[in-house]
Amino acid sequence: MRLSLSGLASSLLAAAALLTMPHAVSAQTGTASLSGTVTDAQKSAVPGATVTITSAATGLSREAVTGGNGGYQFIALPPGVYTLKAELTGFKTSIIEKIQLSTDTSSRVDVALAVGGIEESVQVLAEAPAINTTDASLGNVIKESQIMGLPLEARNPVGLLSLQAGVVYIPRNNPETTMDPRYGSVSGARADQSNVTLDGIDVNDGQNQSAFTSVLRLTLDSVQEFRVTTSSYGADGGRSSGPQVSLITKSGTNSLRGAGYYANRDTRFSSNEYFNKLSQLKAGGESESPLLNKNIYGGSVGGPILRDRLFYFANFEALREKRESVVERSVPSAAMRDGVLTYLCAVAAACPGGAVQGFTSTHTIPAGRYGMNPAEFKRVDPTGIGASTLAAEYWKQFPLPNYDGTDAFNIMGYRFTSLVENEFNTGIARGDYRITNAQSLFARFNSQDDALIGTQQYPGLAPNTARQVKNWGFASGHDWVLGSNMVNTLRVGYTKIDDATTGLQTQSATTFRFLDNYEALSSTNGRQLGTWNVTNDFSWIKGNHTVKVGTNLRFLRNDTFTNANSFYSGLANGSWAAGAGRRYMPGGTCPAPADCSGLPAVDSGSFAAYADPFMDMLGAITQTTARYNYTIDGGIISEGTALPRLYVANEYEFYVQDQWRIGDNFTLTGGLRYSMFPPVYEGRGQQVVPNLNMADWVATRAANMQLGIPSSADATISFIPAGPVNDGPDWYQYDKNNFAPRASFAWSLNPKTTVRGGYFLVYDRIGSGLATQFNTAGSFGLASVLSSPVNTNNETNPAIRYQGVNVIPATYPGAPPASFPATPPQFSGTITSAIDQNLRTPYSHAYNLTFSRDLGRNYAVDVAYVGRQGRNLLIRRDAAMPANFVEQKSGMDYFTAASLLITEANRVGATNVAPIPYWENLFPTAATGGMTATQVMAGLFMDNDPDWMTALWYADQNCDPACPSTGDFSFFNQQYDSLAVQSSMARSGYNSMQLALRRRLADGYQFDFNYTYAVAKDHGSSVERGSSFGNNTGSGGYSGFLINSWDPDQQYSYADFDVRHQINVNGLYELPFGQGKKWATNANGFTNALIGDWSIAGIYRWTSGFPFNVQNCRSCWATNWNLQGNAVLVDPNKLPETATTRNAVGGQPSAWADTTAAIAAFQRATPGESGERNIFRGDGYFGIDASIGKAFRMPFGHRLMFRWDVFNLTNTVRFDTATVDMIPDRAATFGRYNGTLAGCDGAANRCMQLNLRYEF
Secondary structure, eight states, rough: OOOTTHHHHHHHHHHHHHHTTTOOOTTSOOEEEEEEEETTTTOOOOOOOOOEEOOOTTTTEEEEEEOOSSSEEEEEOSEEEEEEEEETTTBEEEEEEHHHHHEOEEEEOOEEOOOOOOEEEEEEEEEOSSOOOOOBBBBOOOOOOHHHHHHHHHHHHGGGGSSSBBBBOOOSTTTTTOOOTTTTBBBBBTTOEEEETTTTTTTTTTTTTTTTOOOSOOOOOGGEEEEEBBBBBOOOOOSSSOOOOEEEEEEOOOOOOEEEEEEEEGGGGGGOOOOHHHHHHHTTTTOOOEEEEEEEEEEEEEEEEETTEEEEEEEEEEEEEEEEEEEEEEEEEEGGGGGGGEEEEGGGGGOOOOOESSSSSSEETTTTEEEEHHHHHHHHHHHHHOOOOHHHHHHSOOOOBBTTTTTSSEEEEEEEEEEEEEEEEEEEEEEEEESSOOOEEEEEEEEEEEEEEBBBTTTOBBSSSSSOOOOOEEEEEEEEEEEETTTEEEEEEEEEEEEEEEEEEOOOOOETSOOSSSSSOOOOOOEEEEEEEEEEEEEEEETEEEEEEEEEEEEEEEEEETTTTTSOEEOOGGSSSSTTTTTOOSOOOTTTTTTTHHHHHHGGGGGHHHHHHHHHTTTTTTTEEEEEOEEEEESSOOOTOOEEEEEEEEEEEEEEEEEEETTTEEEEEEEEEEEOOOOOOETTTTOOSSOOHHHHHHHHHHHHHHHHOOOOSOOOOEEEEEEGTTTTTOOOOOOOEEEEEEEEEEEEEEEEEEEEEEEEEEOOOOOOHHHHHHHHTTTTTTTEEEEEOOTTOOTTOOGBBBOOTTOOOOOOOOOSSSSBBBOOOSOOOOOEEEEEETTOEEEEEEEEEEEEEEETTTEEEEEEEEEEEEEEEEEETTTTOOOOOOOOTTOOBHHHHHHHHHHHHHHHHHGOOOOOOHHHHHHHGBBBBBBBBBHHHHHHHHHHHOOOOHHHHHHHHHHHSSOOOOOOOSSSSSEEEEEEEEEEEEEEEEEEEEEEEEEEEETTEEEEEEEEEEEEEEOOOOTTTTOTTOOOOOTTTSSBBBBBBOGGGOOEEEOTOOOOOOEEEEEEOOOBBSSSBBBBBOOOOOHHHHHSSEEEEEEEEEEEOOOEOBBTTTTTSOOSSOOOBBOOETTTTTOOOOOEEEEETTEEEEEEHHHHOOOHHHOOTTTTTTOOSSEEEOOOOOOEEEEEEEEEEHHHHHHHHEEEEEESSOOOOOOOOOGGGOTSGGGGGTTOOOBOOOTTTTTTTTTTEEEEEEEO
């Protein structure tokens, strides 16, 4: 047996051994450094001077002696304010005060000595450089003044990461769960590649890798400051390829200080959410803002236990919220639930509208639409049963719709507010002990105790979920100055995610596609993810060199459970029947015994609006799915039982770096980082893997189709026990060559101007999200998901009609054997996922060139070119995609032949198409009745227009109208209709100009202005944690999945996070009135209480438009069996005009200037086409958050402060492209926006917060 769970002990012993090696100060240890040169009046170096740095707050003092070049350096200093003293006999002592050293930042202060007696002194205030003169890194230090002073809607300090150049920001209510690839992308890195440390210890979510998030919740009062490095960090920064965020908790000092605070948000000061308001007004009511009652209270205290030696800090914060969250559900229209199916007529004049009698009521149908009554519906039903009365009875429980919903005819929407009551408790404590000036210790402990209640499925029902979160963690550190030129920094910490959710599903259930069940089917799940993190870093100063060597070790144990894949299910799913519900449609084929005579034809823009509710109203449970769960030794896990899994990940990183100060104005830094990420494995042996290498399997299929070898020759896939516990193969290969060289330079042209640049190879962190997704949903033999084959249960089978919400027709395959190897059945049309064993660690080449200028008066500007080229990035593809089969005699491939066939059939009619060698040679027996094989095949394709995949399925799997000459399953694989795998085969490109104008805090005034111009392209932008086929639609159509596995570059286009222009600004301003200020500086106490100590602050964000797509259509599949793909422009050189247009689609806004013209601009894709990706632009983000505060001076230096925060000050609405409806055969809702980008507390458009704070 290879490394098992017990291997943790040996891993820790190995870590201990590594700690005895010399290491370097890590980029994220949370310490600071200071260097400089001591010179005389002639600017000559002064060697042998004694330089002392002292912190009055803690009594820390260190000493250094300048070398031959006059240089000195202090490293591994706690961030804070220091005094620097330089002295040498024959010179006056120079004292520089108020030097601000920041987290993970190298500062420089040069000292000039004047001739005189050593007992004489010259004191000056520090004027630290306003620009970076040491390396090529980009990013800012966020000071305590910004953390405490800026209005933060989510009160999440890590969210301040967004106030940088190069950061894509959109507001999100819960960044932990969002799959939105736009949220948190930084300088071209994917959104799940940020790295957050707290006091040098990893606080990332090792499974979800969420952006802008620490799994240990931080309060504003607990954070001293943090450093964000958005790009171009040295070899001492790593774990992932995105931004590096280093946070430092506050420490106690020699002064006793503390605060008590309270904040409140209330409905009276909030505005209504845009779409909630529309629903209220449409229902005839008045606009009423959802309930918002949010109370935050807490306190902090810090001070000395032993002066200059032992300090403490503690903070507790509680949040109690009672609010209403806006919920949207899909419900049947009043007519649909009464047996009347409504559709748009192809000829409007044929449908005058009027009254239609349903089962029990009369319904008024507008002109241009037709309402198919129950008797007519019964004629169209090939079984003669008609609309399901049991389904209609079930739907009576649903509330009536209050907006147009999915198709505006039958499947409509119900929007309501659901009461949510949550409790959050956060505790943070830290202690610091200075053993000597050379050694210090610290320890920090965090805990949280949260209770969260989910929204209701419908009003009056119980909440869908109840969640308990009890995360906790600790960190400890030892800093040791081994001599004047050596420092060692050790960090050891543990972070625990303890998160459990109780859902409502207790038994198997039947659902209707596109309708939300009345009963909640929420799952019960949870995880306990513990991460040990050990880092040790050593710095050695030798002459002009600062050598750093270090290691970062992480050991993750993720103990999970879920019953999400533990129940059987039934689904009325039109897509599981040939024709996708359109086979029995007026104006279509409507084969006997169905009778569509006398019914007006359905308009093409209403195909999906007819087909989807038609199948629901039939109650035809076309897709049934069984979930058979076993243990690795063959034990049966009963239905409904949660599946436990223990995921193990061990990560090892090492680096070496040399910073060489070649001259006073030129610094060269070079380093190498090595990352060892053994594959994640399941710690109890509940792990399987395909017996065949999936990458090789796909490559063989690709080669065979070129040679005319049918897919029936594909090797059979089985699953075998895997992982070190089973002495089996890993899920994916162990990538052992992750060496990351990094080099940069900093050239000071003069004291106020620098040019900096560098090259950096960085690796993504992958594995945990992929493993957790695959192991409970795609591991055949352990978690076997088997559905009834496509079209075996269709509209013609009366036995599958709906019998009750918990009744599943027994049409699913039987249980597979509880043994290995486990082989998915043949001819079952399975749609599932697998692991690509050839996964390689994704990496990126990052580079930048920056010009920096100190503008004086505390202003500085950076102008940077920032570039990034991603390689081996993860992308989802379909390994079992039907082959682009090459017919050997003609040399033509299927995509070419099918496109030609469709084009000619549309031009001259199917019966007049001239023979095409591909079809004549491959389907010779199709020729019949005087028609050529080409014409017969053209008829097949036209009968299924534009669902070309179904046409191919009929011929290839059913031999209808004929089998290929190479046999059935020449195109389709015999085991899988679709097999999703994540493969490391994508690439990306990012180029940007980033401008940062800063004014550091002085005279009560600070601001940052950041502008980014960027172009980002890739094959797909989805984060790793997304599911196999899910989370790949969004922004209107498809973006995160390769529609055409045989031609991936079709989808290389603008990234989901491609935003051409971005601006963010933040600032603080203390008004210049009152005591000690410019105006009324000598005001008396009463006057000062009125006019003094006022402040304002604000955050401004603006972006240009976000991309969106147009889906090919709802019920057609051109290229891929499972995914429809995107639509194709009629004229590639003419894009329909995009412009946010209010009240354009059913009273809701549209992304198009003219929706009708936009629909006409698209045509359905032909076989082989993926469609246009991310070429359209919708709304961007705009938001202003502002605050005004007033402080009152109290006795003994205490202060009482009031502050009024306003979030979304202008009450501006910007619509979210991720919510657009872009399905052409749902024309009534095409182009419609359904959600906004702005929001406060999940429901309000604008909200306000009142704050009261007492400081001592």
